[in-house]
Amino acid sequence: MLHVPGPARRSRRDSNPRTRLRRAVLYPLSYGSMAALGWPSDSLAPRVALRPARHTVVRGRTPALRRGGFLEEWWTVTHMHVAGAIHADVSTPGPQWLTKPADLNELDPALWSRNVSRDEHGRVGVAGIDVVDAIEREGSPLYLFDEDDFRHRARDFKSAFDGWNVYYAGKAMLTRTIARLVMEEGLGMDVCSGGELQVALAGGMDPARIGMHGNNKTSDELALALSNGVGHIVVDSLDEIGRIEQLCRDNDWHARVMVRVTPGVEAHTHEYIATAHEDQKFGFSIANGQAMVAMVRCHYSPYMDLLGIHSHIGSQIFDTGGFEVAALRTMKLSSQFTDATGVHLPELNLGGGFGIAYTSADSPSTPDALATGLREIVEHEARAHSMAVPKMSIEPGRAIVGPTTMAIYTVGTVKVVDLDGGGQRVYVSVDGGMSDNIRPALYGAEYSAVLANRTSSEPGVLSRVVGKHCEGGDILVRDVFLPSDIEPGDLIAVPDMGAYSREMASNYNHALRPPVVRVHNGELSAMIRRETMDDLLSLDVGR
Incomplete structure (x- = not known):
């Protein structure tokens, strides 16, 4: 039997009941040694009822509690407070959305690959x-990884968004095999680092079908993209614009760019994967005018062709509400740019972030439903601003590979x-x-x-x-x-x-x-x- 000796003088740390209880749990005690914790053993024992073990899963039986022995003392001390004050309160087992399946062996088709x-x-x-x-x-x-399912999901998006550019978001999952599959299924690809670009190229991806992302692209990464002739670079800062201009000036290159903007949309998702509100690292703010400044600078740069506007409102999004707000604000910005320069921007990329079902409680939209909703939104905004419908792009990643x-x-x-x-x-x-x-x-x-x-x-x-x-x-x-x-x-x-x-x-x-x-x-x-x-x-x- 291990005993915790009663100290002659209790330190401030020892006076903390959580510390003392933690020690009680770690070290089995005799009733006599409980005085070291400030608990009189004669008054403690009658108040703490022993409970039988409820271990219904683990094979074998929990040994019977022997009155006055080690097991009784351990059970008494460790059950004086069952997790409440120190651990999270879990009095309601599981989240509200969780329900016990009628058949635990059944596979919910919404969660798994087709095969x-x-x-x-x-x-x-x-x-x-x-x-x-x-x-x-x-x-x-x-x-x-189910290759056939990946191909089917890529085709579903390409078919649903017929006439749009569909870029697979490589950051979701990228290997040389996946790059080859994306290429064979007729999709483009967006990458967000020099490493992703190298893997895409090694997998046979046509650089003209690659979009280069990233909020802090290095000069080496930009040089890799420009020297390989990527389809476009999504610029994210004035510093980056300067780096691109310098590289093009020094190497006689020309860059095709899109400007990433933050339309101020609060997507219904986790803070870390919401990417279109104002207080975050990506893009140029529409609200404070920086987006227009960047667009004008790119347009008048002798080293760049400005293709259009890019936005991305977040990830694991189940409806098109956020996309509607993003389309409204980005197309208004495009119209204002046309008014200021007389130039119509040909492209608009609404990004990705389309959600999938991780649990039986999730209800994501299908590619067909997303396409119908986004087409209606874009066409409505084009009419509202008396402008032609731009060439549209999306960037599904999770929704294809997840x-x-x-x-x-x-x-x-x-x-x-x-x-x-x-x-x-x-x-x-x-x-x-x-x-x-x-x-x-x-x-x-x-x-x-x-x-x-x-x-x-x-x-x-x-x-x-x-x-x-x-x-x-x-x-x-x-x-x-x-x-x-x-x-x-x-x-x-x-x-x-x-x-x-x-x-x-x-x-x-x-x-x-x-x-x-x-x-x-x-x-x-x-x-x-x-x-x-x-x-x-x-x-x-x-x-």
């Missing part, structure tokens, strides 16, 4: 490749914790985490998950899928119902992992980033191989 299903053995699979086979061949964890990819993890640990209000939550720890999907920690993004290597007839339990990193916020799926018989060795599949998962992956805790594995025609092939420890050590060149 995902369960086979006769209950295994989740993609186009004839089941997750067990994929893990046996490629290891765990991994991202599983549902094409699932992540597969192996369960390592299963724990049950008690919640305030009498509920419980099961913590399912897997062999990945925030290093392969930072979005839940960064944005509070919600995801779904299913038991993937088998079906189960057991009841569902409120679960949280967490990673293996040394962070309390290392959460992959915050709230989901999983079968109560889930156990180490099971496989978990998480849908909608195509966008911003591998692209934002890291080596935190020196984790190795998973591979991206393509499924096509019943075959598996690596698009990005799994990292090795040699990869990590090759960069560590110090002594």
Whole structure:
């Protein structure tokens, strides 16, 4: 039995009840030693009732509590306050939108690629490749990419927005394979760094169909874009305009540019992915006149052709309301520019940000519905300003690649914790985490998950899928119902992992980033191989 000796003099830190309770939880106490915490043992014991364990998921029985023994003391101290004052109040298990599925084995088609299903053995699979086979061949964890689904979604946008330029947003997910698919499906591509541009070119992307983004492009990145003849550069600052002019002057180049503006739209999305309000790093403000200044400067520069205006209101947006406001303000700006210069700007790019369903509660618009709504908005604004409808462009990324990819993890640990209000939550720890999907920690993004290597007839339990990193916020799926018989060795599949998962992956805790594995025609092939420890050590060149 460990005892916490009663100090002769209590420090200010010791007087903090949270500190003392934390010590009580960490170190099992005898009743006699509770006086060190300021709790009289004779008055404590009668007031704290012992409760039987409610561990209905973990196999085996919780040992009986022995009166006056170690287990009784541990149970008493650790249950004096069940999370309320120190931890978040979770008296309502799960968010309001979460409902327990009638069938935990069912796959919601809104969340998965078109070719995902369960086979006769209950295994989740993609186009004839089941997750067990994929893990046996490629290891765990991994991202599983459905090429045919990617092609279908690219075609859906190209067909719905017929007559518009459709640029795939490379920042969502970009590999040489994806660049080739984008090229073959007739889309353009927007990139936002020199690295993305290099990958797009290496994948065979026609530079004339590439738009170069970025709020702080370096001279080297701009030179790479200009020397390769990219279709246009989206300028984001007066400093950048000066850099482009200098490069063109020195190298006898000419730049085709669009001016990115901030129309002051508060998109209904997370603060970090809303990009059209005033207080943020992107673009020129329409409200303070800087957008017009930039447009006039580009127009009169001997080194630039001004093609038009670009805006982007944010990401994971489900309706066209924000786009309506953006179109109204950007087309008004275009009309004012025409009045001032006598020149009609031929193009308008409304960006992307079209949302997808990450949970069964999400209801995104289809490409056809988006196209119908945006066409009506643009045509209405053109009539209102007595101007011709410009050549329109959009930049879908997540909406194309997001549902094409699932992540597969192996369960390592299963724990049950008690919640305030009498509920419980099961913590399912897997062999990945925030290093392969930072979005839940960064944005509070919600995801779904299913038991993937088998079906189960057991009841569902409120679960949280967490990673293996040394962070309390290392959460992959915050709230989901999983079968109560889930156990180490099971496989978990998480849908909608195509966008911003591998692209934002890291080596935190020196984790190795998973591979991206393509499924096509019943075959598996690596698009990005799994990292090795040699990869990590090759960069560590110090002594």
